[in-house]
Amino acid sequence: MSFQHIIGNEKIKDLLTTTLSHQCVLHSYMFVGPDGIGKFLFAKEFAKSILCSSTSHTEACDSCKSCISFLSDNHPDFLVIDSEDGKSIKIEQIRYLQEKISEKPITSSQKVYIINNSDLMTREAQNCLLKTLEEPPIYAIIILILSNENKLLNTIKSRCTKVSFQPLTNEEMIKYFHTINPEYQLTQSILDVCQGSIGKALKVQNEFELYKQVDTILENMEKEDIVDVWNSSEVLYKNKDNIYDLLEYMNVILVTKLTKSNLIKYANCITSVETIKSRLLTNANYDMSIDYLLMNMWEELNEKNSRN
Numbered sequence: 001m002s003f004q005h006i007i008g009n010e011k012i013k014d015l016l017t018t019t020l021s022h023q024c025v026l027h028s029y030m031f032v033g034p035d036g037i038g039k040f041l042f043a044k045e046f047a048k049s050i051l052c053s054s055t056s057h058t059e060a061c062d063s064c065k066s067c068i069s070f071l072s073d074n075h076p077d078f079l080v081i082d083s084e085d086g087k088s089i090k091i092e093q094i095r096y097l098q099e100k101i102s103e104k105p106i107t108s109s110q111k112v113y114i115i116n117n118s119d120l121m122t123r124e125a126q127n128c129l130l131k132t133l134e135e136p137p138i139y140a141i142i143i144l145i146l147s148n149e150n151k152l153l154n155t156i157k158s159r160c161t162k163v164s165f166q167p168l169t170n171e172e173m174i175k176y177f178h179t180i181n182p183e184y185q186l187t188q189s190i191l192d193v194c195q196g197s198i199g200k201a202l203k204v205q206n207e208f209e210l211y212k213q214v215d216t217i218l219e220n221m222e223k224e225d226i227v228d229v230w231n232s233s234e235v236l237y238k239n240k241d242n243i244y245d246l247l248e249y250m251n252v253i254l255v256t257k258l259t260k261s262n263l264i265k266y267a268n269c270i271t272s273v274e275t276i277k278s279r280l281l282t283n284a285n286y287d288m289s290i291d292y293l294l295m296n297m298w299e300e301l302n303e304k305n306s307r308n
Ligand SMILES: [Zn+2]
Pocket: 052, 053, 054, 060, 061, 062, 063, 064, 065, 066, 067, 068
């Protein structure tokens, strides 16, 4: 693995390799951008390259003692802190980081610490981290990874160099999908639903068959016979866990139809989908909500068809 194997954010690859080649790595960074676009991969590759003991200073060699222990997730001078409950990063975790960071490096000349999802740090955790950011040990590098900058204290932000990550372009997404499965037939709707996020794309990969079934429902919606709609809608009833993704995808298709045709019926259907999304959030009866949605959309699309 090297930066070249990570798809997207080419400018950041240049920035980080230049930083490495000039040996001007700073003490603290903030990698900011939407979820699922590779911030963590970049941070790990950057960390591996910083810690690498080969004489090439642009990229990790992947073969020295440091790289080998890094690749086996066993590097004594590297640590990732992340939320343990998916909700917050607590002060105890930052104290642990501080305890570790105060010990001198063992294998490499530097130590790298990543705080993933650092926008989940509690206020106490952030205030605690501030002390380390103000006076980091000479060998220490801290990389904060986050999507929501507003959740960080200004005092933290002002001490970190910000690196802004961008969603992947459609071309980069296609390249990515092609790498994982050349058989994929990527539609514009799938690209729209992924919004340049590889994380989302990975999820879509698992749900690809389901998305295709949503395409069929929408095709049948425009037919007069509602039996076709019911017959093709099993996917919605059986995938309660993925329903928000499927409804979001449905809306992406409806938005495209609306943009192309400018017909109010598509706007009304989008509203119906949004209404059902909020109903489901309030624990409304699941099957009845889906019944209601399908019926509503079919009536909307066919009633308007006959009027036109
Ligand atoms: Zn190496």
